[in-house]
Amino acid sequence: MAAAASHLVPSVGRLGNGDGTSERLLDAATELFARRGFHATSIRDIAARAGANVASGHYHYGSKRGLYLQVLRRQFANVRSLVDRHGPLPPTAVLHRRSRRELIALLTRRVETMIEVMIAPPLQPHGALMLREMCDPTDVMPIIVDEFIRPQTAEMEAIVGALIPAAPPATVQRCVRSIVGQVLFYRFVMPVMLRMLGKQSYPARFTREMAAHVVEFSLGGLARVGRGRMPTLTARRRRPQRRGERGWPRGRTRRTRAR
Amino acid sequence: MAAAASHLVPSVGRLGNGDGTSERLLDAATELFARRGFHATSIRDIAARAGANVASGHYHYGSKRGLYLQVLRRQFANVRSLVDRHGPLPPTAVLHRRSRRELIALLTRRVETMIEVMIAPPLQPHGALMLREMCDPTDVMPIIVDEFIRPQTAEMEAIVGALIPAAPPATVQRCVRSIVGQVLFYRFVMPVMLRMLGKQSYPARFTREMAAHVVEFSLGGLARVGRGRMPTLTARRRRPQRRGERGWPRGRTRRTRAR
């Protein structure tokens, strides 16, 4: 019934001192959970890799699940500090007065940081843990959304919104998803992509070109999508405009039910 | 030692007759593997849901893993037949003579089919199984790559290549990834996205607008990226040509090594 076990003292921070049984457990658990997943990892594996006893996991973290949650917390706190290391983003109003060149530089750095954190070797546990969380969401997922994804998305929307000031918010959101989607794609389908490339990991040159392409492609996408009204697909030019709708939100028409 | 158990007769086809113990097992396993994953699903769960005995799984499929592999095979055969139902794509040479409007229609249908198969409710097991296979690749992954992903990618490259005939193959490949990535994003981060939308599943309107946006955004990206020479990263432009941009392709310059 020990009182100092860290599952009673939420202390999320916990610098990685490395020594100490609980830290070694956390490190071992991070690696194994990322590599094999929650169910496929036994606390005996974790204890063995940490050079600790089977009971130590329960003593320090209450349960296997508690250990897993702690792993996720620490990992996303790490990512967050990585992403925030360039300082805060200027407020939206300021961004809108920045030059296009500056905005593009901001966007580029965002994309490059994402690639560095999630995709470029040496692979960190972040990506695998996130992928697993998308397969089997746990109690931590809402926390990750609120504390990590929402703010990151908001900042991206600020940048993109400044790049296409005439576009409505919904369009800006979709554009952010398009940009982030392009990047995460390389992480999510990594096993497939590596096999098609015939590599063991992404070459540095590959991730470099990936970043450049995503930015270029996205700038083109923004240019086309971001001119005021949302262009419908088979774009009958802007007049007849039959079925009501005032322009932007209007999705597309026909061809919706494919076949 | 039964001789007719289907793990001895690979018979991948196997129409879904529905009755028959082995079919019920396969259906139950498909749903449970998709929902909970391989390790978190026990053959007792599967047998119970199929109204069969615990031993029937091993009798018909040899092992739990054999059952899982069969599930994946059938599932991707299904997807393939769904995608191919519009008939074969014209050969590349023919595509290059098609009008831009026709090519865009082809691209649009591809995107819409992907969304329909992978994302739009009612959710099919395909997406979840694919996501899990990206977390923990099995022996089937190479088969899926060769029999499903490679041909699909090749067809996409044919369409995109015809849309930007001046672009080198590597650029076409990257563009295909950008397009597919935008779509798959919505499937891979679905738990996060649904939480941010405050919905239980993607509304029909949402997936409609998603398809329209992806096509529009991508056409813009193609237009910018697809004009001739590949915009290399640090691209010393082909001649002095300071940074008085000529507008279009010129990639980005410096800023490659973020920090």
Add this chain to the structure above:
DNA sequence: GTCTTGTTGAAACGACTGTTTTAATCGATT
């Protein structure tokens, strides 16, 4: 010294796992 408190070690518990064994059942063929 003793007592207290925080931590580790070894062993065991009960539940559940994938798999195998053995017998019973069904259906068509002879």
Add this chain to the structure above:
DNA sequence: AATCGATTAAAACAGTCGTTTCAACAAGAC
């Protein structure tokens, strides 16, 4: 009707799982 193969049912097997128990140990307080 008898036979034989394919299929199903029930039970058991050996192993692993997360978790708990409890004794041993360390170190500071008194």
